[in-house]
Amino acid sequence: MVLYIIGLGMGTEDDITLRGLNAVKSCVRVYLEAYTSILCVGKEKLEALYGKEVTLASREMVESESDTILDGAKEGNVAMLVVGDPVCATTHTDMMIRARELDIPVEIIHNASVMGAAGSCGLHLYNFGATVSIPYFTEGWRPYSFWEKTAYNRKGGMHTLALLDIKTKEPDFEALARGKKVYLPPRFMSVNVALEQMLEAAEAKGDEEGNYGKDTMCVGMARLGQRDQCIKVGSMEELLKEDFGEPLHCLVVCADDVHELELEAMKHYIVEGSRYA
Amino acid sequence: MVLYIIGLGMGTEDDITLRGLNAVKSCVRVYLEAYTSILCVGKEKLEALYGKEVTLASREMVESESDTILDGAKEGNVAMLVVGDPVCATTHTDMMIRARELDIPVEIIHNASVMGAAGSCGLHLYNFGATVSIPYFTEGWRPYSFWEKTAYNRKGGMHTLALLDIKTKEPDFEALARGKKVYLPPRFMSVNVALEQMLEAAEAKGDEEGNYGKDTMCVGMARLGQRDQCIKVGSMEELLKEDFGEPLHCLVVCADDVHELELEAMKHYIVEGSRYA
Numbered sequence: 093m094v095l096y097i098i099g100l101g102m103g104t105e106d107d108i109t110l111r112g113l114n115a116v117k118s119c120v121r122v123y124l125e126a127y128t129s130i131l132c133v134g135k136e137k138l139e140a141l142y143g144k145e146v147t148l149a150s151r152e153m154v155e156s157e158s159d160t161i162l163d164g165a166k167e168g169n170v171a172m173l174v175v176g177d178p179v180c181a182t183t184h185t186d187m188m189i190r191a192r193e194l195d196i197p198v199e200i201i202h203n204a205s206v207m208g209a210a211g212s213c214g215l216h217l218y219n220f221g222a223t224v225s226i227p228y229f230t231e232g233w234r235p236y237s238f239w240e241k242t243a244y245n246r247k248g249g250m251h252t253l254a255l256l257d258i259k260t261k262e263p264d265f266e267a268l269a270r271g272k273k274v275y276l277p278p279r280f281m282s283v284n285v286a287l288e289q290m291l292e293a294a295e296a297k298g299d300e301e302g303n304y305g306k307d308t309m310c311v312g313m314a315r316l317g318q319r320d321q322c323i324k325v326g327s328m329e330e331l332l333k334e335d336f337g338e339p340l341h342c343l344v345v346c347a348d349d350v351h352e353l354e355l356e357a358m359k360h361y362i363v364e365g366s367r368y369a
Numbered sequence: 370m371v372l373y374i375i376g377l378g379m380g381t382e383d384d385i386t387l388r389g390l391n392a393v394k395s396c397v398r399v400y401l402e403a404y405t406s407i408l409c410v411g412k413e414k415l416e417a418l419y420g421k422e423v424t425l426a427s428r429e430m431v432e433s434e435s436d437t438i439l440d441g442a443k444e445g446n447v448a449m450l451v452v453g454d455p456v457c458a459t460t461h462t463d464m465m466i467r468a469r470e471l472d473i474p475v476e477i478i479h480n481a482s483v484m485g486a487a488g489s490c491g492l493h494l495y496n497f498g499a500t501v502s503i504p505y506f507t508e509g510w511r512p513y514s515f516w517e518k519t520a521y522n523r524k525g526g527m528h529t530l531a532l533l534d535i536k537t538k539e540p541d542f543e544a545l546a547r548g549k550k551v552y553l554p555p556r557f558m559s560v561n562v563a564l565e566q567m568l569e570a571a572e573a574k575g576d577e578e579g580n581y582g583k584d585t586m587c588v589g590m591a592r593l594g595q596r597d598q599c600i601k602v603g604s605m606e607e608l609l610k611e612d613f614g615e616p617l618h619c620l621v622v623c624a625d626d627v628h629e630l631e632l633e634a635m636k637h638y639i640v641e642g643s644r645y646a
Contacts, residue, residue, distance in 0.1 A: 208479065
């Protein structure tokens with residue numbers, strides 16, 4: 093029949109589209125992919141709305157066991173629910189390719205994602221360059237590739253959206269050593285940690301004309317698209333001290349040249365006492 | 370009360386979210402902004418679904434007569450419906466600022482937009498640079514600024530999304546000369562016209578290392594997010610001859626370096642006999 097890959101948007105269960113909801117209702121099995129982002133409601137809320145069971149799909153299941161998910165999709169519709177929009181993450185490509193190999197039609201049902209909602213702060217989306225990812229640094233692994241990408245964007249007058257690391261299934265190595273398979277509690281990088289790491293990279297790389305520094309205008313955003321979303325504008329140094337609350341967070345490093353209309357729309361979000369106030 | 374600015378997504382009336390629909394139902398007045406994009410259903414379909422009247426809002430109304438729209442918004446909720454996502458176009462900023470001045474709370478309800486759905490072709494969204502616009506050339510006005518932006522994106526290894534011109538309310542100057550205010554039928558730029566203009570710009574600008582030419586891989590897309598969407602991959606020269614059907618169209622100029630996983634996902638859309646087949 094059909095493999096539906098359905099975006100849930102960024103907030104609660106009622107952010108699904110009518111088309112998405114109708115598709116879910118037609119399915120014999122419904123999976124929820126929840127390791128590349130997080131939904132701010134439990135799957136019980138989804139089940140109550142859909143009137144059917146929802147199975148959590150792990151990364152292994154989505155990436156390597158597509159056949160388990162696709163099993164029986166020739167006889168009845170199957171849905172894979174995705175937080176945000178299905179084509180904004182890249183994790184479903186394998187499943188789509190596999191479905192095509194099995195001659196199962198795939199239908200994508202779009203929804204809002206951070207790539208679009210990032211425009212909520214007032215910056216114009218068409219001025220954004222490549223998106224960067226900020227991974228959690230470890231003692232021995234401190235990759236600075238986001239620094240080069242941000243530099244290139246800024247030199248071209250573009251803003252840079254930074255997506256922040258999520259760790260949802262880290263093994264607890266201490267427990268593992270005692271023979272127990274235990275996972276650490278999930279971690280979601282805050283704007284503050286991202287800024288610390290970005291400033292560390294800037295220091296390590298040395299001054300480069302045009303790249304960001306502690307005085308660069310940034311936008312910290314949390315829970316975008318949710319009713320209690322938080323948007324704050326200020327310099328890197330200023331935002332380091334701000335509290336953004338619960339996850340998910342993301343960050344925009346502005347181009348040096350922010351358009352007058354962008355500034356006008358952002359004014360509302362500038363933190364008190366900012367150099368940009 | 371509340372000014373809701375509600376994204377309708379990219380397809381039919383059932384692409385609204387449940388949250389959006391509930392908001393519309395709470396409103397005393399509902400406007401539809403329909404000059405920066407087009408909805409593929411008539412407003413009657415929306416009215417039937419919502420159970421209330423929908424007023425078409427012209428560009429003048431949205432950009433200069435916010436107060437007409439906001440009138441009474443202190444007593445009852447007002448909705449402005451927008452094709453795609455409210456923050457992906459920049460035309461609603463004025464209204465949001467005006468609402469804040471009048472102390473009217475604004476709530477944005479997100480939805481899918483072309484900025485996210487462009488990933489449907491298999492290219493990774495985080496590899497996209499700044500978005501360009503291709504305006505209809507006239508005899509005396511042939512702006513090539515998209516050429517420079519595309520060049521910069523490509524040198525940095527980024528893809529470029531090109532949004533194509535829409536003319537929905539062009540005065541008919543011949544009729545105007547006879548004293549009649551008549552508008553020309555709406556025009557929507559096709560992938561083919563966009564490619565012609567882009568190749569003209571490339572010729573006028575002369576060869577620049579790294580910028581696009583007739584052999585550059587592109588993706589032409591039409592009616593993204595709709596059930597009959599059309600996606601075709603090929604060189605500029607190859608896509609010039611392809612028919613993409615009804616509007617809206619958009620175009621992606623790929624970076625020279627397309628990732629292996631992107632290629633794998635795009636294979637499906639390559640036109641017959643392409644140099645990329």
